[in-house]
Amino acid sequence: MDQGNYYQTIEASGQAEFKDRGSRFIAIAYPLKDADDFKKILAAVKKEHPKANHHCFAYRLGTDGNTFRVSDAGEPSGTAGRPILGQIDSRQVTNVLVVVVRYFGGTLLGVPGLINAYKSAAAMALQVTPVVRKPVLKTCHLQFDYTQLNEVMNVIKQFDCTIIKQELQLFCVMDIGIPKHRFTESLMRFGDIRNLVLTEPAVISN
Structure with missing residues (x-):
């Protein structure tokens, strides 16, 4: 494979x-x-x-x-x-x-x-x-304030990420799949968003 x-x-x-x-x-x-x-x-x-x-x-x-x-x-x-x-x-x-x-x-x-x-x-x-x-995706878990939603969505669109699940309240949590070949640059962009917490689970493929 x-x-x-x-x-x-x-x-x-x-x-x-x-x-x-x-x-x-x-x-x-x-x-x-x-x-x-x-x-x-x-x-x-x-x-x-x-x-x-x-x-x-x-x-x-x-x-x-x-x-x-x-x-x-x-x-x-x-x-x-x-x-x-x-x-x-x-x-x-x-x-x-x-x-x-x-x-x-x-x-x-x-x-x-x-x-x-x-x-x-x-x-x-x-x-x-x-x-x-299809691109191989790496999943990431995001936590951020609702006021940062637009910034987060801009990065998701820019790097063709897939939203796997999300809870959008005053404090938001989101699981996303990031294309493996764009992973490093997307992490840098997410890192520019103030107070956003990002954790990495495993590689997936959907």
Whole structure:
């Protein structure tokens, strides 16, 4: 996974279908925020395809390459989840979930056939889904007086920062994501704002 200033992901879902000897493999690629988001999406897919024999999936989250999950969902071990994840990685995308729904067609495909089917379905779904490039963000926590809000917002706009959450009262608190490649200069600008307190948590990617 690229440890640089940008990462690749998708912003919309895409779907494709692969058929082999009567079995249908419907693959859907989704942008993914977190593990809770995954649970909701998988539940929705199962509701939409209640008669499918298998709901296999793989996802990858974050820019460090360490957060992923695969499931063969009843298929022979290693024939579904890993091939799906392999396609996510070959597209070099993250924050992506691919679910492949299988309707069994009556003929056993064998291990090589299953690997090929899940790999092909996932690849086709990712091919029809546009990839977007986004900056890696570093989160910061800001505390400042309400009278300084305009100054703070000016810096946020200037450096294309993302507001993750905020509480705007007489005393304001705000969590923001700063593009990694503009981090040092933005900290200098925030440092020019009198009495603003800034603390740095971890690197994120949303």
